[in-house]
Amino acid sequence: MRFTKDHEWxxxxxxxxxxxxxxxxxxxxxxxxxxxxxxxxxxxxKGDSFAVVESVKxxxxxxxxxxxxxxxxxxxxxxxxETVNADPEGSGWFAKIRVADVADVDALMDxxxxxxxxxxx
Amino acid sequence: xxxxxxxxxxxxxxxxxxxRPATLTGGRGLLQDEALIFELGGWDKTGVDLPAxxxxxxxxxxxxxxxxxxxxxxxxxxxxxxxxRLSQKNHAIDLALYPLGSCTMKHNPRLNEKMARxxxxxxVHPLQPQSTVQGAIxxxxxxxHWLKTLTxxxxxxxxxxxxxxxxxCGLLAIHAAHDAKGDTARRVVLVPTSAHGTNPxxxxxxxxxxxEIAQTEDGRVDLKDLxxxxxxxxxxxxxxxxxxCGLFERxxxxxxxxxxxxxxxFYCDGANFNAIVGRVxxxxxxxxxxxxxxxxxxxxxxGGGGPGAGPVVLSEALAPFAPAPWVVSGAxxxxxxxxxxxxxxxxxxxxxxxxxxxxxxxxALSYMMSHGADGLKQVAEDAVxxxxxxKARLQGVMSPAFPEGxxxxxxxxxxxxxxxxxxxxxxxxxxxxxxxxxxMTMYFPLVVHGAMLIEPTETESKFExxxxxxxxxxxxxxxKGGDTERFKGAPFYxxxxxxxxxxxxxxxxxxxxxxxxxxxxxx
Numbered sequence: 001m002r003f004t005k006d007h008e009w010x011x012x013x014x015x016x017x018x019x020x021x022x023x024x025x026x027x028x029x030x031x032x033x034x035x036x037x038x039x040x041x042x043x044x045x046k047g048d049s050f051a052v053v054e055s056v057k058x059x060x061x062x063x064x065x066x067x068x069x070x071x072x073x074x075x076x077x078x079x080x081x082e083t084v085n086a087d088p089e090g091s092g093w094f095a096k097i098r099v100a101d102v103a104d105v106d107a108l109m110d111x112x113x114x115x116x117x118x119x120x121x
Numbered sequence: 122x123x124x125x126x127x128x129x130x131x132x133x134x135x136x137x138x139x140x141r142p143a144t145l146t147g148g149r150g151l152l153q154d155e156a157l158i159f160e161l162g163g164w165d166k167t168g169v170d171l172p173a174x175x176x177x178x179x180x181x182x183x184x185x186x187x188x189x190x191x192x193x194x195x196x197x198x199x200x201x202x203x204x205x206r207l208s209q210k211n212h213a214i215d216l217a218l219y220p221l222g223s224c225t226m227k228h229n230p231r232l233n234e235k236m237a238r239x240x241x242x243x244x245v246h247p248l249q250p251q252s253t254v255q256g257a258i259x260x261x262x263x264x265x266h267w268l269k270t271l272t273x274x275x276x277x278x279x280x281x282x283x284x285x286x287x288x289x290c291g292l293l294a295i296h297a298a299h300d301a302k303g304d305t306a307r308r309v310v311l312v313p314t315s316a317h318g319t320n321p322x323x324x325x326x327x328x329x330x331x332x333e334i335a336q337t338e339d340g341r342v343d344l345k346d347l348x349x350x351x352x353x354x355x356x357x358x359x360x361x362x363x364x365x366c367g368l369f370e371r372x373x374x375x376x377x378x379x380x381x382x383x384x385x386x387f388y389c390d391g392a393n394f395n396a397i398v399g400r401v402x403x404x405x406x407x408x409x410x411x412x413x414x415x416x417x418x419x420x421x422x423x424g425g426g427g428p429g430a431g432p433v434v435l436s437e438a439l440a441p442f443a444p445a446p447w448v449v450s451g452a453x454x455x456x457x458x459x460x461x462x463x464x465x466x467x468x469x470x471x472x473x474x475x476x477x478x479x480x481x482x483x484x485a486l487s488y489m490m491s492h493g494a495d496g497l498k499q500v501a502e503d504a505v506x507x508x509x510x511x512k513a514r515l516q517g518v519m520s521p522a523f524p525e526g527x528x529x530x531x532x533x534x535x536x537x538x539x540x541x542x543x544x545x546x547x548x549x550x551x552x553x554x555x556x557x558x559x560x561m562t563m564y565f566p567l568v569v570h571g572a573m574l575i576e577p578t579e580t581e582s583k584f585e586x587x588x589x590x591x592x593x594x595x596x597x598x599x600x601k602g603g604d605t606e607r608f609k610g611a612p613f614y615x616x617x618x619x620x621x622x623x624x625x626x627x628x629x630x631x632x633x634x635x636x637x638x639x640x641x642x643x644x
Contacts, residue, residue, distance in 0.1 A: 057564055
């Protein structure tokens with residue numbers, strides 16, 4: 001699993017990356033009450049806002065950690081947004097993206113580097 | 122001697138214990154537990170008896186409604202009591218200080234109300250011939266003159282109906298100005314991280330994408346980040362001054378110079394104009410468009426007492442694109458120039474059906490004229506003085522988010538002073554309700570952790586400010602002294618205890634539905 005400074009995580013299987021927000025982000029947001037995920041087929045450049053997550057406190061954009069095309073959005077989140085709090089780095093995933101270049105994923109932080117980044121905040 | 126000893130007791134007797142039994146009905150201290158008006162009324166009664174219609178023929182034919190209309194029937198006292206009881210559960214500026222940061226909950230002078238009820242202003246209709254409402258149109262012209270003079274801007278659109286509607290008006294004028302120059306590639310609006318949420322929302326509504334500008338350690342716009350993000354794709358920047366941290370953007374001249382050098386316009390969110398009115402003219406700062414919340418700076422009522430009004434002042438560059446209507450005067454008196462007329466050829470359109478909130482124009486002008494130019498200057502000075510008094514009294518115990526230097530019209534604290542107490546900003550705010558004080562704005566701006574934003578306004582006396590500060594200091598002492606139960610369970614004394622905001626957001630009940638079989642027939 002790889003991580004961004006904007007607290008997204010990426011997990012790659014073949015050329016498809018599953019993307020979500022980290023436990024740190026989910027805890028900081030508080031109780032998530034609404035999630036908007038992208039439709040399949042949407043083309044993404046790295047850094048594009050591709051999803052919206054809303055908690056009682058605030059609404060935030062979620063950015064594409066890598067370029068690619070959306071294969072599937074996690075439709076279950078619209079009925080059960082609390083999944084993002086309960087299991088942010090598992091069943092609370094946001095979208096699966098067919099990655100344009102898998103090397104982009106390797107360039108992101110690994111768990112140790114992300115933990116060190118969190119400690120620096 | 123003979124003595125009647127069963128009369129009315131005149132002193133408290135019996136239990137002095139602090140434990141309170143729950144009431145049997147949910148009522149509390151002469152206030153009943155209030156049901157929805159739909160639950161109070163059925164169709165077995167009505168406040169008005171109408172005679173049966175004399176005609177039994179109807180032109181509606183099959184279009185006659187067959188379903189119940191679902192409106193509750195109540196007698197006049199039932200309807201009146203329902204709304205008065207609801208109002209008693211509400212907080213209001215007429216009850217006590219209302220320290221909501223960024224909202225400017227100042228006193229609404231009663232003189233304004235008296236003026237707004239003059240028949241010449243209150244009994245007119247927007248479709249009346251203009252020759253019969255010359256006084257009302259002249260009042261709009263006077264108000265426009267005051268707003269232009271106070272802001273140093275050449276034009277004003279009076280019609281926007283609130284702050285966010287004013288933002289929309291300003292960005293539409295900016296959009297029209299770029300279009301008129303053939304400069305159609307500008308698709309981005311820059312907004313600082315501390316902005317009001319309406320700023321990015323407005324930009325997105327107009328079709329722009331939003332890019333955030335970083336903030337410096339001392340709570341201002343980061344000039345380097347602004348410069349890096351300005352470019353040929355940027356249509357406008359939206360900056361609030363003073364900003365939502367209660368701080369004056371000291372680099373404001375450089376901010377406007379950088380924006381203009383990049384070909385962008387400078388939209389200023391004027392929500393905090395009350396901190397600088399009479400002291401600073403936004404036109405002198407290079408502002409191209411700014412909305413003015415009449416319901417903040419110029420003391421017209423907020424929310425349910427409103428409606429709001431958000432006139433927008435415009436620079437020379439944007440003035441031609443101002444929305445219709447506007448007032449002109451000539452030999453024949455005053456006249457509203459409408460969108461269809463040749464003079465409005467460049468206007469981007471109109472913001473609403475008629476000319477905006479006439480009642481608010483009367484109140485705002487009444488406020489301006491009763492204060493005068495010197496009085497309005499004192500408004501800004503006293504607003505800033507009051508906020509700094511609060512900051513000075515609380516900063517030994519609570520932690521200011523930006524301790525360096527004075528603040529403007531609002532004092533911002535973070536929650537670092539609560540660390541280790543187990544009490545959160547939310548808990549602290551709820552405990553304030555028990556002590557008889559409406560909480561400050563919480564968790565905004567988002568850039569400050571556990572933010573508590575206090576805006577006292579200029580209409581509070583030192584006596585009121587001291588009562589407020591005394592209450593906060595007493596609560597802060599309790600929090601630091603380990604009395605967490607007082608906070609975690611709060612509010613104990615409000616009509617309802619702490620609400621489940623998460624469940625309300627996840628499973629909102631947006632409309633009332635009747636129980637099956639309820640008596641709501643169409644009669």
